[in-house]
Amino acid sequence: MNIPGILISVLSATVSACNPQTPSPPYQPPKPSTMQEINQFAGTIEQIGSRVKRLDLADELFAETSFRDIYENPQAYLASASAIIARHGVSAHHKKIIGYAMQQLPPEQFVMFVTAMTESVEQGTTDMETLETTVFTPLNWGRQSLIGHYQQPIVQALLARLLAMPQLSSVNRHYIRDDILTGKARQDFLDYRDMIGRPVYE
Amino acid sequence: MTSNCSRPARPLNSQAVAAADQALYTAHKNDPRPNALFDAAGRKRHLSATDPAQECLRDEWVRSYGNAGGKLEDTTFKSDKRPGDVIQECHCSKATLTVTVRYEPLDAPVKDAAVTISGPATKSLTTDATGIAKFTDLPPGQYEITSRYVGTNKLADHARLQIGSTDWARATAHPPFPRNTWKCNLFVFDVTTEAGFPVPQKPHEQKKFGITFGTVMLPPNAEDWANSSSTLITYPTVATPEPGDVVAYANPAYTAATGHVGIVSYPKNGTPETKTLSPGDNGNVKQIMRRQSVSAGGVSIDEDDQIFWHYYDEGNTVETSRILFRRMSP
Secondary structure, three states, rough: HHHHHHHHHHHHHHHHHOOOOOOOOOOOOOOOOOOOHHHHHHHHHHHHHHHHHOOOOHHHHHHHHHHHHHHOOOOHHHHHHHHHHHOOOOOHHHHHHHHHOOOOOOHHHHHHHHHHHHHHHHHOOHHHHHHHHHHHHOOOOOOOOHOOOOOOHHHHHHHHHOOOOOOHHHHHHHHHHHHHHHOOHHHHHHHHHHHOOOOOOO | OOOOOOEEEOOHHHHHHHHHHHHHHHHHHOOOOOOOOOOOOOOOOOOOOOOOOHHHHHHHHHHHHHHHHEEEEEOOOOOOOOOOOOOOOOOOOOOEEEEEEEEEEOOEOOEEEEEEOOOOOOOEOOOOOOOOEEEEEEEEEEEEEEEEEEOOOOHHHHEEEEEEEOOOOOOEEEEOEOOOOOHHHHHHHHHHOOOOOOOOOOOEEEEEEEEEEEEEEOOOOOHHHHHHOOOOOOOOOEOOOOOOOOOEEEEOOOOOOOOOEEEOOOOOOOOOOOEOOOOOOEEEEEEEEOEEEEEOOOOOOEEEEEOOOHHOOOOHHHHHHOOEEEOOOO
């Protein structure tokens, strides 16, 4: 193991000692949703969106019980969420809410979800701002899988794909290059969670 | 008009009528507009014996008519008065208008709102502690009523100076907070300190590899501000906010969520209204001023009438029960 690798392992152990952790559930491919499930999920998102009209303070979403239900158990909704993201005619507001709701997905599934959203952007069914909102949520949100697991090949591949997108904002382009891929964002994330007394989930 | 008022004798003297008309328009050409004689664009309004807005001008017109050589009826002995009674001057019936200015949401009177009425007369008054401005001795007619907040508060002023700033933006690193983090508490800490209201900080041990290597001082977070029994922040809590108070809510319902904290700002202007006053009326008008706050949002420092306040609009008692106001006083 190289030196940074050792440091990360030690750091992970330190984080484990400092913060309560929830072990990642084993990866399970999402079960395909029925049309009824997808429509039901879309209805729930629409209701949340009608009550939380602005997302500039996204933490207000946590005031919604139905949002918290999805956020705490995103795997159950991943297939429906991916299906709606791929749809034309769903507002950016609703797609952003879905993006926020998926933040607790285990790393592999989060990468899968962001990949699906990236494809949707490339196909013109989702806007870039929605994708950036989903990828760069505030550090108190979710697992921050792309930051925490930036060294994993599937994450690196996804980050490279994002960097190759001409629509990516320069702010977030720099963030990926200078902060995420250097490990600075990971350290910031761990320090920040510790600072605000919030747990880190691997 | 009482029976004691002088009236032009019939038939009217057309030259004196024209002169009296001219004299009236000339005498009032510089009055604030719109009024009973001129519209807002300065066009003359037609003189009418039945327009209540012009009632208070009639005596003035009759005097001008007499001065211009028009003959007046002597009403002194045609009335029910007896010889020797004091003849009252001819007065039109004036009106009063009471304007009440209230906050929305969290209904309360707005002190220090400048209320302006424009119409047959133009006047301005500032509301008292009960939110009331009372206008008396008003010529009847249609008035436009406007209101704007003119009170001042040092902390609100400091906070408002930062509107549009991105120094506390989510995407900006502002030590000790890294990029992509909420910094509403840092904004409140910075402006309260700058305005001369000291706020204590919390020591936080920084660790790497399990070893403490330093201590950083952290500003109180939204949860500290919203905790009524906080030992860290001792500024008193209040039920009815005023500009310059700190407003905060915690979000204990969910561990991932942070709360939010900001400064109560000045309210929005009241929506202009019109009111027609008839002679002798004692009219009432209510002006609503929408509450606002200044806080660090995702992109910049914003003044806003929704953040914090929308929970009151929606009647969301769960969330409003988590909102706390603190009065910053020396």
